[in-house]
Amino acid sequence: MQKMISTFVALCLLFSLFPSTIIQAEEKASSEIVNSAESAILMEKNSGMTLYDKDSDKKLPPASMTKVMTLLLIMEELDKGNIKLEDTIRISEHAASMGGSQIFLEAGEEMNVEDLLKGIAVASGNDASVAMAEHIAGSEKTFVDQMNQKAKDLGLKNTHFENPTGLPAKGHYSTAHDMAVMARELLLHDEVTNYTKIYDDYLRKGQKNEFWLVNTNKLIKSYPGMDGLKTGYTSEAKYCLTASAQRDDMHMIAVVMGAENPKKRNADVTSLLDYGFGQYKGVKLYSKDDILQTMNVTRGEPRKIDLSPEKDVVVLQKKRDKENQYETEVKVANKSDLPLEKGAHMGWVIVKKGDEEVAKVRLETSEQVEQAGFLPLWQRSWRNLTSFQRF
The missing domain is CATH 3.40.710.10 (DD-peptidase/beta-lactamase superfamily)
Incomplete structure (x- = not known):
């Protein structure tokens, strides 16, 4: 019995060395990546x-x-x-x-x-x-x-x-x-x-x-x-x-x-x-052309505009790590001066892993937005008014 316990303890000690050995090996490998450059x-x-x-x-x-x-x-x-x-x-x-x-x-x-x-x-x-x-x-x-x-x-x-x-x-x-x-x-x-x-x-x-x-x-x-x-x-x-x-x-x-x-x-x-x-x-969460938000532009033509990330939203993780859970927050600018060019910066896509921010990508307009003319604005006002009266 005592011999079995001694063997078990020895095995535990042996396995306990593995993580530190792996870490030391990674640190050594990392330190040897660049040998010539200053x-x-x-x-x-x-x-x-x-x-x-x-x-x-x-x-x-x-x-x-x-x-x-x-x-x-x-x-x-x-x-x-x-x-x-x-x-x-x-x-x-x-x-x-x-x-x-x-x-x-x-x-x-x-x-x-x-x-x-x-x-x-x-x-x-x-x-x-x-x-x-x-x-x-x-x-x-x-x-x-x-x-x-x-x-x-x-x-x-x-x-x-x-x-x-x-x-x-x-x-x-x-x-x-x-x-x-x-x-x-x-x-x-x-x-x-x-x-x-x-x-x-x-x-x-x-x-x-x-x-x-x-x-x-x-x-x-x-x-x-x-x-x-x-x-x-x-x-x-x-x-x-x-x-x-x-x-x-x-x-x-x-x-x-x-x-x-x-x-x-x-x-x-x-x-x-x-x-x-x-x-x-790389773990791709969103592609460049994905529509993440639709924004109302009150005095714009068109009135609604789709917002997409300016590039793929990708987070990194080590290959040997388990899959992580990410939270995404879309922040859209409160105001927009017209006209808006296609690709105008209108906010951010922010990705977090717990409290850590792991990616931040700009949101861009998918098309150009002009200042709406008198007639479209009048029609919108009339529709809003009649809708309110019906209610």
Whole structure:
């Protein structure tokens, strides 16, 4: 009997070691994810959750990852209709003079917005970046002011730009965390990955100065689900990459800064993404097109408008964890100034697990709402009056 008790106690002690062993193994694995980069972060785009962090608030030169913000402002202008892909831009001497990575634009040359966009997204063209900056804002300096204002709007306190290219400049810095937030905002513009995931293409096809574009991010070709975003290198910044990859209901953003060489940079990014996709799963609660609320717009035409999330509402959980119970709260703005554009921000979808907020996504209008004219307003008033009288 005593022998049986001793055996039972020994087994209990043995099994009690397993949880701590598992935790220690996870901590060890987590600490070994990034080996070369000076700073790194892994963020899930849909939920905004940070899954890994290594000195992600450390200010460092971002090199050409700067162009994530440049691309963001370009995509916003396209969405607003202020510029079009087919618009032709005449290249200035200043833009053509840019050194570093380029698509070899010449002063006086004309190129459309879409080709310049490819030149930035695929070949990291500094000349293309400045050409677009001048076209959008009138001057490179004014465009840089807009970049810094956008960083402020996004709540990025550790980022400051001096140019739209990432060429070395005093006071030009960012962090892995801030780059991930910028990337997350850029990826709200779905069309951008049509360019950032291009591995190779041609500019000036069939002309004497035909130029072969080859993506500076080689993981586009080798890592499953990779669709961008931007590499960077200067002797000061070393090797950097803001990467984006999608699988199932998850969209991972990995940022590494200050790696020793391209091979180690790519290894760190691959390790980060493998960790994210291997350890976590996405649980989609709502799709982008789901109608979560119908709002009455008293003086609007139409009078009722459907509200949907601006993107899929996805929460993350570890694969080995049990299914969680989530509570969803839909908060709609009290007032609306007319007219309302399609996609206007009209509130939030907030998802909680207990007291913890695990997802927050904007609610958007499904169509445009104009100010109703005199006749529709009179008819509504008359219907309300007659309905009241019948009651």
